[in-house]
Every structure is written in C-alpha cells, then in structure tokens.
Amino acid sequence: MAKQLLLNAFNMNCVGHINHGLWTHPRDRSVDFNRLDYWTDLARLLERGLFDGLFLADILGVYDVYQGGVELTLRESIQLPVNDPLLLVSAMAGVTSHLGFGVTANLSYEAPFTFARRMSTLDHLTGGRVGWNIVTGYLESAARAMGHGEQETHDRRYDQADEYLEVLYKLWEGSWEDDAVLADRGRRIYARPDKVHPIRHHGEFYRVEGYHLSQPSPQRTPLLFQAGSSARGLKFAGNHAECVFIGGQNKEAVRAQVDKVRAAAVAAGRPADAIKVFMGINAIVAPTEAEALDKLAEYRRHASPEAGIAHFSASTGIDLAAFGLDEPIVERKTNAIESVVKGFSGWTKRRLLEQHALGGRYPQAVGSPSQVADQLLAWIDETGLDGFNLTRTVTPESYIDFIDLVIPELQQRGRYKTAYADGALRHKLFGQGPRLAAPHPAAHWRQANLQTEEKESRHA
Template sequence: MAKKKILLNAFNMNCVGHINHGLWTHPRDNSSQYKTLEYWTELAQLLERGLFDGLFIADIVGVYDVYQQSVDVPLKESIQLPVNDPLLLVSAMAAVTRNLGFGLTANLTYEPPYLFARRLSTLDHLSRGRVGWNIVTGYLDSAAKAMGLDQQPEHDRRYDQADEYLQVLYKLWEGSWEDGAVVNDRQQRVYARPDKVHKVNHQGEFYRVEGYHLCEPSPQRTPVLFQAGSSERGLSFAGSHAECVFISGQNKAATRAQVDKVRAAAVAAGRDPQAIKVFMGLTVIVARTEEQAKAKHAEYLRYASAEAGVAHFASSTGIDFSEYELDEPIQYVKSNAIQSATKNLQNNDWTRRKLLEQHALGGRYITLIGSPTQVADELESWIAETGLDGFNLARTVTPESYVDFIDLVIPELQRRGSYKTAYEQGSLREKLFASDQPHLPADHPGASYRHTPTTPTGALQHA
C-alpha cells in the first residue's frame, strides 16, 4: 500500500514578524525585505524547488493593542505591524513559477463580495488556476473601529454573515457565466454569448447584489477554499464550505480529536469526510545532526522574543496578560476573539510565566528539532496518528528555515515515499485532491449554484 503523501504549505505573512517573534533581529534573517518584489519572487522559486503545494499567506486588518493597552510592543518588535496587502503579491510570484499554489487570507467583514469576487477571479486567471482563499471574519476590535464600527460583530453572527457572503460569491463565480459563454468568435463578432451570461439577483439579510460577474470564468471558478475556525460555529461553517482547514495542535491526541470533528462536520453537511484536507501549523529546526539542530535552536532562542509572542496571544484571547504578576493565575474571560485560543485558558491554571515559557521561540506552535531522519519520523508520526493531511510550515529565520527544510527534510521524505517527487498537472484544486476536476466537486454546496440548461435565461435566482 502506497504511503500517504504529506501536503505542505509555507506559512508566511506580508510583514516582518509573523509567528516566531523576535527572530527578525537574527543577522541571517531578511524578513525586513518583505516590501520588495525580490523577497517574494525568490521565496516562491525556492518553495517551488522544494515542491511545496502552496505559500499560505496570513493577514490581519487592525493591530494587536490588547497587551499593555497599546501598540508599543507590536511596533518595537514588528508583531504583524506594519503589514501589507497579501493579494498584490500573487501576480509577481505566479510569473516566476508554474506550479506553486497561493493561499490568500482576506477578511470578508470589511469588503463587499461583488468587488472581491472580481479580485479573486483576476488572480485565478493570472496564476492559471493556482489561487486559494483563506476565509476569515476577523477578531480584532481595533479593526472594527478602524473600519467605522463601534466593535466587531458577535462571534457566531460573523459566521452568519460569512454564510451569506459565500452564497453571493457562489452565485457570481459559479452561476453568472455558463460554461461555453465565451466563444471568442472574430468572424461572427461575438466574444461572449448573451444567452449564457446571467444577472445575479441576491436580496439577503446582509447583502443586496444585482449585477453580472465582471469576469469570465477563471480556471477554477471558485478558488480553493481554506478556513481556520475551530469553534462549534466555525466547524459548522467549515463543514459546509471549506476544502482545506488549518488547525493549531498542541499534542497528537487533541489534534486527532480536532481532525475527527472537521471530518464529522463535512459529513453533517452532506459531503465526503475526505473532501477536506486538514493542515496543522508547525515549526521545524533541522540540521544534519541532532547536536547541530539543538545548537541552532539554542542560537535562535537568543534572538526570539517571548514577550512579543505573549503580546500577540493577548489579542488572540482578548486578555491583557501584562496586568498579571508572573505567577498569578490568569482568569479566563469569555470574549469575542478567537475561541480556540481562549479555550486553553479555561482551567485558570495558566500564568504569565508559563505563557512566556510556551512562547520561548516567539510563537506557540509545536517545534520539531533534530536531524532529517528525526524530523521525518515525527512528521510521518503526526500524519499517521492524527489523520492530518499536511502542515503549514512557519518560518523562523528567513529564508534559512525553508532552505534547511527543502535541502534536508524533503529528500528524506521522498526517499520514504511520503512526499511527491514531481508536481501533478492542473490547477491548485486538482493538485491538492489528485483529481482531474478544477472546479468545486458536485457534493460541495457551491456547486448547486451552477446554471443548468433548465433555468430560464435572465436573472439567476437561488434560494
């Protein structure tokens, strides 16, 4: 029986400090060059050399101002501040690669679906079908205030809005232009057939949209849909919409339970449990020997900022940890922030000292440290014991951490049959799911919005 092939995204952000904070100060780190095209085109070419499935680019709207009730630490340590737009990077990276996918985070709360649909279709065209969208609804009050709201909408209410947002997008991406609408016939002077292009008429609680999708169908129509919510409402949303789910695991047993919940949510939505690929965030520090890897880890620790990591986590939970003494138990407070982050604090057995220890490398992802053989053993173990499909590999020192992984770990995984030796053909969706279908599968709710021959010409209506 062939081994399950591990899927792999590089996890990054259009900023200096992303997950493992403080390492921008390392003399070999070049993350402060994030403002240049060369930083991104060279990274994309490096990842394609390593046969990575995608570059997953995180994003936030707003700032981390919960810790000390200020942005002093985020500014000094560049904790995802400043941060540039992730979508504008794709054209340049797509131009220097042929196979690498791009998972792009965009917050639906603050952008009308009609224009967003055009932006994603444009990128899917320019990349020849290599775009995915990481669907987020936001969790920062600072973002809501910057966008003119008193505060962000309530957690579950944000998902209600997201459900309707996706309905509008499906109508635009899947239903407005039929297959065969574009004929590009110079002799007949017909580029697109009017009888195969339909007006979307959506009248909902959150959105009213009457109009035609501005783009002809892109290679995937709907980009690959990523999502990262692990609350009960977030899982329900993922079960209906997501094709890839990103989780943050702390041990194998808990991760297995999370993966099972994702699969169950897909089944509850009438989908195949394997219709969702599940990725876990991970940090890897690898060298040719275990001793060299431990020495590299110790070196990195000297530059990392545990306080910056805790300041980041404070905004994830909505709790100002700076108000607590080092060994004072932190009181759990239900907030409107990331529910999976606050869940870890519910036993009231965390202290600021314990958080600082957890964030020693600047972040709180599981960190694998060792030789190529040791790292490969652990990666295979996580896949086998949890049901995961792959990993989002966070950076430490840029680009060193990706170079090390590509040069040392990838060949070892390939030797074991756990990682591809060449890219498959086709779109990002076809590569991830080993299929010959670039569009949403038939059991995905978005597929039901496709125009069928029995629907009268004119406005596309859908309940």
Template sequence: MSRKQILFNAFNMNCVGHINHGLWTHPRDRSIEFNSLEYWTDLARLLERGLFDGLFIADIAGVYDVYRQSVELTLREAIQLPVNDPLMLVSAMAGATRHLGFGVTASLSYEPPYLLARRLSTLDHLSRGRVGWNIVTGYLESAARALGLERQVEHDRRYDQADEYLEVLYKLWEGSWEDGAVLEDRAGRRYADPARVHKVEHHGEFYRVEGYHLCTPSPQRTPLLFQAGTSERGRRFAGRHAEGVFINGQQPQAVAEQVRQVRAEAVAAGRPADAVKLFMGLTVIVAPSAAEARDKHAEYLRHANPEAGLAHLSSSIGIDLDAYDLDEPIRYRKTNAIESVAKTFTAPGSGWTKRKLLEQHALGGRYPAIVGSPQQVADAIAEWVERTDLDGFNLTRTVTPESYADFIDLVVPELQDRGLYKTAYAEGSLREKLFAAGARLPASHPGAAWRALSRTDARARRA
C-alpha cells in the same frame, strides 16, 4: 506508519514579524525586505524547488493593541505591523513559478462580496488556477474601529454573515457565466453569448447584490476554499464550505479530535469526510546532525522575543496577559476574539499561567517545534500524521528564507525516501493537485448547485 503523501504549505505573511517574533533581528534573516518584490519571487522559486504545495499568506486588518492596551511593543518588535496586502503578491510570484499554489487571506467582514469575487477571479486567471482563499471574518476590535464601527460583530453572528457571503460568491463564480458563454468569435463579432451570462439577484439579510460577475469563468471558478476557525460554529461553517482547514494544537490527542470533528461536520453537510484537507501549524529547526540542530535552536532563541509572542496571543484571545502575575492562572472570560484559542488557554484546570506561556513562546510563537536531524524531523512529522490523521502542515518561518531552505534540502529528501512526499508536481490547478480530481468544485459541495441553477434558469427563459 501511514504511507499517504504529506502536504506542506509555507506559512507566511506580508510583514516583518509573523509567528516566531523577534527573529527578524537575526543577521541571516531577510524579513525586513518584505517590501521588495524580489524577496517574494525568490521565496516562491525556493518553495517550488522544494515541491511545496503552496504558500499560505496570513493577514489581519487591525493592530495588536490589547497587551498593555498599547501598540508600543507591537511597533518595536514589528508584530504583524506593518502589514501589506497579501493579494498584491500573487501575480508576481505566479509569474515566477509554474506549480506553487497560493492561499491568500481576505476578511469578508469589511469588503463587499461583489468586489472580492472579481479580485480572486482575476488572480485565479493570472495564476492559471493556483489560488486559494483563506476565509476569515476577523477578530480584532482595532480593525472594527479603524473601519468605522464601534465594535466588531459578535463571533457566531459573523459566521451567519459569512454563510450568506459565500452564497453570493457562489452565485457570482458558479452561476453568472455558463460554460460556453465565452465565444471569442472574431468573424461574428461576438465575444460572449448574452443568453449564457446571467445577472445575480440576491436579496438577503446581510447583502443585496444585483449584477453580473465582472470576470469570465477562471480555471477553478471558485478558488480553493481554506478556513481556520475551529470553534463549534467555525467547524459547522468549515464542514459546509471549506476544502482545507488550518488547525493548531500542542498534543496529538487534541489535534486528532479536532480533525475528527471537522471531518464529521463535512459528512453532516452531505460531503465526503475526505473532502477537507487538514493542516496544522508547525515550526521545524533542522540541521545535518541532532547536535547541530540543537545549536541552531539555541542560536535562534537568543534572538526570539517571548513577550512579543504574549502580545500576539493577547489580541488572539482578547485578554491583556500583562495584567497577570507570572504564576497566576489565566482566567476565561467571554471575548469577541478567536474563541477556540481563548478556550484552549483559559479553560478551567488548563493550568496556563503567564510563566508557562512565556516558556511556550520561547521562539516567539506558540506552535509546536520539532528540532533535530533530518531523520528525527521526518520521524516526528510521520508520527503526527499517524496519530492525528492530519493531511499536512503549515510550516512557520523562523529565520527566513533559511528555515525553508533547510527543510527543503534536508527533510524533503528524507520524506521522499520514505514515500511520504511527492517527487514531482501533478499538472493542473491547485484543486486538481490537492485532490487529484477536477479543477472545479465537486458536485457534493454546496457551491456547485448554483452552476446547475443558472443553466435551469437560462433554459426556462429561452423556452
């Protein structure tokens, strides 16, 4: 078995129903308190007690209205609606913790890079370098319409736009302020050295930016970069930019191939294969004994809503699954939603039908579920890592915060005994904790080049 220490994020969303739909009805679930700041600070303290690497917060900008061409079920089951801004949570949770990282999702399709750069730098300052950005381009037609467009930009074209967006951000984060630009010289009345602060001038296909980054360099400058797309175009983007990639899968062989492909793309982009950490979505239901875990699983099933899971999946693949008979094969058609998910469930010969999807979504979500005693759960997690070369997992919530507390109290000690889980946090920023290297982008990352260019330009102007 592999002896590398496994990374864990809690996978959550600023809403009632995230992945495992329907479980908000469980009497011990607190997710309807999501509008309360205490709900989030309590969760952050719990996760830090369990030495979680981070809280990964998903987000969407639209609504799930593909299933039955309606939001009726979406509203009745709170399927990621309502959903609040994820970035607003970080300051309070960072103040309540010292080490926990925060991966926040923000779509680049609908926000100017100049303003997002400031928001993320601000959070990186306030958290002392514990912020990561989950880069998404969006996939919901409802979001595009809500933001004034007839339809969203075509899938691969969104990644072309994303490449340029990241270039603008690197110029702002890495190139606008040199190291040493901040003087804080009270006696000399010089807060910053004007010769070391540079205007970004970007005139590209998608963006025109002329201005100075509004923030001084934060501990990481560029926040840790996460990405979740595993389509062919998404993998190329990840290979160039991402430091953490979130993948999904049901079978170890398929997940191992995704891991291999992402690492190969990193190498093709001139980066080391281990420059990217791979995380898989996973649900864990654990109890002191296997029998108790099975009983808990059965209890959760009575509250879950598989049909709500299908409504979520319908928007993910852009196909109304309500239109299919129970045993009718799900047919592929080109959509502008999540390409990798659509191909998984609609590929010829895949055998997916509405009945099988309902069975898969018994807990309200489609992620693999491990049910068992602490020893059984630890065995299964270790086997996933051994067979796939994964670096870690994004753990979904079932009954919250119970599911995280159970994992922390029962599974973490078992993994620690096996040398597969840390026993203390490392010091430093989120990037330092995950990679045991510096706080800032490594030299092999394309974003780091803009730091050197800003110094070269400055020397040329001073010559």
C-alpha cells in the same frame, strides 16, 4: 500505501509573523518584505522544494490589547507594518509554474461583488493556482478602523459569512455559463449574451444585483481554506471549506480536532475526506541532532517570548500584562478567537512565556533530517492530519534547510511527491479536476443545476 504529506509554507507580508523577535537574527531577511525580489525569490525556492502552496496570513487592525497599546507591537514589529497579501501573488505566479497561493482576506469589510472579481482575476493570472483563506476577523481595532463602533459578535460573523459565500457562489459559478465565451473574431462575438446571467441576491446582510465582471476562471471558485475551530466555525467549515488549518500542542488534542473537522463535513452531507487538514509547525533541522539543537538555542537567543504573548493577548482579547507570572489566567467572554480563549484558560503567564520561547506557540520538530521526518510523519500517522503549514523562523534559512535536508528524506521514504501533478491547485490536492463538485454547495448555483431545478418545479 502510506499517505504522502502536503506542505504549505506559512508566511505573511510583514516582518514579524509567528515566531516573534527573530527578525533581529543576523541571517534573517524578513525586513526586506517590501521588496518584490524577496517574494519572487521565496516563490522560486518553494517551487524547488515542491511545496503545494504558500499560505499568506493577513490581519486588519493592530495588536493593541497587551499593555493597552501598540508600543511593544511597533518595537517588535508584531505583524505591524503589514501589507496586502493579494498584491504579491501575480509576481510570484510569474516566476513559478506549479506553486499554489492561499491568500487571507477578511470578508467582514469587503463587498462580495468586488472581491469576487479580484479573486477571479488572480485565478486567471495564476492559471488556477489561487486559494482563499476565509476569515471574519477578531480584532476590535480593525472594527474601529473600518468605521464600526465594535465588531459583530462571534457567531453572528459566521452567519454573515454563510451569506457572503452564497453571493460569491452565485457570481463565480452561476453568472457565466461554461460555453459563454466564443472569442469569435469573424462573427464579432466575444461572449454570448444568452449565456451570461445577472445574479439577484436579496438577503439579510447583502443585496447584490448584477453580472460577475470576470469570465469563468480555471477553478471558478478558488480553493477554500478556513481556520475556525469553535463549534460555529466547524459548522461553517463543514459546509464550505476544502482545507482547514488547525493548531494543537499534542497528538491527542490534534486527533480530536481532526475528527471534529471530518464529522463536520459529514454532517453537512459531504464526504469525510472532502477536507484536507493542516497544522502549523516549526521545523529546525541540521545535518546532525547536535547541530539542530545548537541552532534552536541560537534562535531562542534572538526570539521575544513577550512579543509572542502580546500576539496571544490579541488572539484572546485578554491583556496578559495584567497577570502576575504565576497567576492563573481566568477565561472570560471576549469577542476574539473563541477556541483560543477556551484552550488556554487556567494557564499561567510563566507557562505561556515558556511555550513562546521561540516567539510563537506552534509545536516544534527539531533534529537531524531523519529525526524531523520521523516527527512529522508521526503527526500525520497518529492524528489523521493531511499536512503542515510550515512556519518561518529565520527566513529564508528555515525553508532552505527544510528543502535541502528534510524533503529528500521524506521522498526516500515515499511520503512526499517527487514531481508536481499537472493542473489547477484544487486538482493537485484532490485529483478530481479544477472545479468544485456536488455535494459542495457551490455546485448548486451553476446554471445547469438551476435550470434542472426550474424544469422539475414546473413539472411537479
């Protein structure tokens, strides 16, 4: 049976996310991002389209690499202003029943103890529909804003992230046992003291002693997303991630990246299919190919390729304004996104501007409903991808078009669900219940496992 594709809407709590400049399109509503109904309307729309989730990006700091400042960043609203994504989730969950929510949060500047409570709270309020996109940051402007002279080096940030996850697993999985909460009014026992345990973590980066402040949520550990594709990022993903977000311009490169993700899971002692792999993509669809191409041309007239490469400059840590149009971009060591720096070395600024004709660099699926479906399924079938993070172009138009035109085509072919499965977000994606199971490292920290280890060590 052919694989059904998974689908997240890719968005951000800001005006300009990936496809820069399109906020100027007369049908675009992204300037309303400060209004709650903008987000609740979007959540209802995505649930109508049976989207698996809404993946919300985030960034701390500003894009100040291009031209050495934020002038263009502010004029074009290149992810500035940007609001907190986590605060949107409760409202959107309140108007939906199944849609999942993947929220990005930077662990480098957030204490694990308080973050654990925040995510448990969201998991409770959504009925187990929340995921966390784990990031360590890459902007020097963020480090300065958070009181650091400079950010930690690339691989060192992942060392810190490994320990951060260990602290979270101890809190989420180990502090409260499954049967700790009785809520027994007659006996005046809400929670059994013998079933709630403090954690004691003394590590290189963190020292945490205390009880998790939230009782066990439906998933305990939220669904774990990650997007690093460097060697160190892949190792981290192999150990921790359940969903990985990759980029790519051609099927051969994407196939290689998918294989690396699967190999990283196996190297960590997990099954190759323990990780679902998503790729970012633009979809521009209309009833006919000619109408879709006209729409693409219309969108391009409003897009800002320069804003796109200003965003790209921040991703690489290289000021692309300093290069001539046909001057090769020379790779140099930066502390930004390592895989992006390596992937575009030798390109010219002209080539980048052409690639960013829609304001962003993601690949495009353009055409009639059947043509777009063909293109998406070719990516899935030829690369091993599990699904897509569908970027917004003109919002909400791009999502409406996709839901009304492409989803029925995919359903007719048996390649997209016709109804949601019941249960938590993790169960919807993996079909194995709401909680993480061994060999994922989170399972190690459950009290039953720890008590078994203690007994075995006493009898060894």
